[in-house]
Amino acid sequence: MRNFGLSIREKSIVCIGFMGVGKTTVGKLLALKLYRNFVDIDAEIEKEFAMAIPQIFELYGEQVFRAKEKELIERYSQQPLNIISVGGGAFLQKEIQDLCMTNCIVLFLDISWESWKDRIHILTDNRPLLKGRSLEDIKSLFLERQNSYSLNHSKFQIDNFKAEEAADYLADALKLSWEIHAPQPK
Numbered sequence: 589m590r591n592f593g594l595s596i597r598e599k600s601i602v603c604i605g606f607m608g609v610g611k612t613t614v615g616k617l618l619a620l621k622l623y624r625n626f627v628d629i630d631a632e633i634e635k636e637f638a639m640a641i642p643q644i645f646e647l648y649g650e651q652v653f654r655a656k657e658k659e660l661i662e663r664y665s666q667q668p669l670n671i672i673s674v675g676g677g678a679f680l681q682k683e684i685q686d687l688c689m690t691n692c693i694v695l696f697l698d699i700s701w702e703s704w705k706d707r708i709h710i711l712t713d714n715r716p717l718l719k720g721r722s723l724e725d726i727k728s729l730f731l732e733r734q735n736s737y738s739l740n741h742s743k744f745q746i747d748n749f750k751a752e753e754a755a756d757y758l759a760d761a762l763k764l765s766w767e768i769h770a771p772q773p774k
């Protein structure tokens with residue numbers, strides 16, 4: 589699909605960041621606030637395979653998962669007016685970075701390691717890349733991954749925000765940028 593000519597207001601918004609920072613939770617709330625369609629790429633992958641992510645990894649392997657992740661992001665990133673939450677590993681693929689940076693507004697949701705590690709107990713079950721790994725190992729992954737998220741249009745530090753507050757913060761920032769970029773009357 590070609591989307592030449594989409595204005596900044598029409599472009600889809602993509603939430604990136606490490607596993608568990610709140611892309612799905614905050615993205616869903618943001619979509620409600622902006623009256624947009626919400627797409628969670630992990631959930632779409634699960635629908636396509638009709639199974640949960642840990643089973644996809646186990647049965648088909650990570651490469652197959654990554655190929656489907658790219659295919660779906662390619663589709664949704666070229667549509668207008670979506671709020672898209674991608675998985676924590678999506679930006680490891682350069683093609684995905686390029687697709688999102690070109691077609692969408694990319695928001696990096698960030699929290700510090702100190703805040704993140706308090707969440708670990710609610711995350712490990714559904715995330716195969718966390719399961720069975722030591723805290724030290726996970727910290728290394730957390731730090732390694734930061735480089736892939738450095739390509740973005742805006743970064744939001746959301747450590748101290750509840751999900752609802754984080755969504756307000758993002759919505760306010762987006763509305764402000766849309767006002768700034770609004771066409772001026774002649």
Ligand SMILES: Nc1ncnc2c1ncn2[C@@H]1O[C@H](COP(=O)(O)OP(=O)(O)OP(=O)(O)O)[C@@H](O)[C@H]1O
Pocket residue numbers: 605606607608609610611612613614630673674675676677707710715746749750751752754
């Ligand atoms: N702002 C927040 N404050 C506290 N807990 C939060 C916040 N945002 C999300 N959570 C909780 O953290 C957990 C992970 O959130 P979520 O699934 O949205 O992360 P994610 O970034 O989409 O992760 P993934 O990359 O694995 O898809 C959930 O249990 C959610 O309720």
Ligand SMILES: O=C(O)C1=C[C@@H](O)[C@@H](O)[C@H](O)C1
Pocket residue numbers: 606607630641674675676677678714715716717
């Ligand atoms: O960070 C990652 O590599 C992943 C994050 C999750 O959102 C899922 O996409 C999957 O568990 C892999």
Ligand SMILES: [Mg+2]
Pocket residue numbers: 611612613628630673674675
């Ligand atoms: Mg998610």
